[in-house]
Amino acid sequence: MQTVHTIAELRTVIAKQKAAGKTIGFAPTMGNLHEGHITLIREGHKHADFMVSSIFVNPTQFGEGEDFDAYPRTLEADSTKLEAAGCNCLFAPSADEMYPAETSTWASVQVHNITHRHCGADRPGHFDGVSTVVTKLFNIVTPDVALFGKKDFQQLAVIRRMTKALCFNTEIIGVETVREESGLAMSSRNGFLTVEEKDKASTLYQQLCAAKEKVLQGNTEFEQITNEARSTLTDAGFGAGYFTVCNASSLEPATKNDSSLVILATAQMGGARLIDNIDFERSQ
Numbered sequence: 001m002q003t004v005h006t007i008a009e010l011r012t013v014i015a016k017q018k019a020a021g022k023t024i025g026f027a028p029t030m031g032n033l034h035e036g037h038i039t040l041i042r043e044g045h046k047h048a049d050f051m052v053s054s055i056f057v058n059p060t061q062f063g064e065g066e067d068f069d070a071y072p073r074t075l076e077a078d079s080t081k082l083e084a085a086g087c088n089c090l091f092a093p094s095a096d097e098m099y100p101a102e103t104s105t106w107a108s109v110q111v112h113n114i115t116h117r118h119c120g121a122d123r124p125g126h127f128d129g130v131s132t133v134v135t136k137l138f139n140i141v142t143p144d145v146a147l148f149g150k151k152d153f154q155q156l157a158v159i160r161r162m163t164k165a166l167c168f169n170t171e172i173i174g175v176e177t178v179r180e181e182s183g184l185a186m187s188s189r190n191g192f193l194t195v196e197e198k199d200k201a202s203t204l205y206q207q208l209c210a211a212k213e214k215v216l217q218g219n220t221e222f223e224q225i226t227n228e229a230r231s232t233l234t235d236a237g238f239g240a241g242y243f244t245v246c247n248a249s250s251l252e253p254a255t256k257n258d259s260s261l262v263i264l265a266t267a268q269m270g271g272a273r274l275i276d277n278i279d280f281e282r283s284q
């Protein structure tokens with residue numbers, strides 16, 4: 001696996017592959033890689049010849065008081081994992097490379113209608129930071145396909161809309177969430193949990209499954225279902241968050257007529273803000 005740190009180097013690598021007729025797959029990450037990220041690389045190889053991954057802890061998607069400084073930086077270990085997974089090229093730029101002081105305030109990307117709710121309401125500006133950095137990365141990598149985990153369901157929806165609205169010639173692939181045996185979604189933030197908190201944290205996925213079952217059994221009292229789940233989470237020691245049944249495409253609150261649904265949830269457990277979801281089809 002080749003590792004490059006500058007945009008110019010990466011463009012040269014990509015141009016060479018494209019000239020040889022290879023298709024390019026891309027899995028952007030912020031590092032501290034776990035099996036969920038590795039799955040993106042493996043899945044990517046089913047759709048593209050040459051897999052590129054990036055590791056960049058993007059400052060513009062963290063708000064004040066969030067965990068930007070504490071976010072684990074583990075480049076060496078990540079690089080070993082990517083190589084073992086068959087990644088062909090790692091792009092690990094510095095903050096100056098991605099946001100040179102001269103141009104850093106010149107432009108940003110905003111996706112409308114879908115970014116004001118859920119994580120967007122909890123973390124103002126977060127999705128602008130994500131959309132801006134992913135736009136920059138897409139313009140550098142020019143991937144044929146790009147892979148994002150379904151764990152960050154709202155992020156995936158935002159990227160899909162952005163790609164369509166801004167005419168990127170890139171197919172977006174959503175990859176299933178990889179879970180611990182307990183059901184807890186793998187996340188870089190799980191490292192902030194103590195053993196005891198990690199044990200309790202699986203209640204979040206259990207509540208998502210329980211809520212899905214209620215809906216599948218024909219219960220459309222979504223508010224009541226989510227209130228019950230929230231109260232169970234509070235009793236299990238979770239802090240503030242949301243738990244909400246939505247239309248899987250618009251991410252607006254679900255109506256009784258919606259058939260493609262997603263239940264989105266986030267909750268604080270100790271020092272970690274956990275995020276998870278479950279998507280499914282409901283027959284009318």
Ligand code: PAF
Nearest residue numbers: 028029030058130133152
């Ligand atoms: O999901 C992430 O790790 C980040 O939000 C992403 C997509 C790499 C952009 O910084």
